[in-house]
Amino acid sequence: MLSILQIMQDFDINLICMDDGIDSSKDVGKLTISILTAVAEIKSENICV
Numbered sequence: 001m002l003s004i005l006q007i008m009q010d011f012d013i014n015l016i017c018m019d020d021g022i023d024s025s026k027d028v029g030k031l032t033i034s035i036l037t038a039v040a041e042i043k044s045e046n047i048c049v
Contacts, residue, residue: 001033001037001040002033002034002037005024005030005033008024009024015029015033020032
């Protein structure tokens with residue numbers, strides 16, 4: 001997800017999630033996406049075990 005987000009930023013494209021209030025053009029939005037991505041990864045690893 002973070003790789004995709006970086007590619008989007010390279011093309012000046014931002015991810016904006018209206019329902020969740022996440023905007024990847026802002027630092028807090030990038031932090032939120034990073035945290036949610038990490039939590040999803042941990043959750044996925046625990047399900048597969």
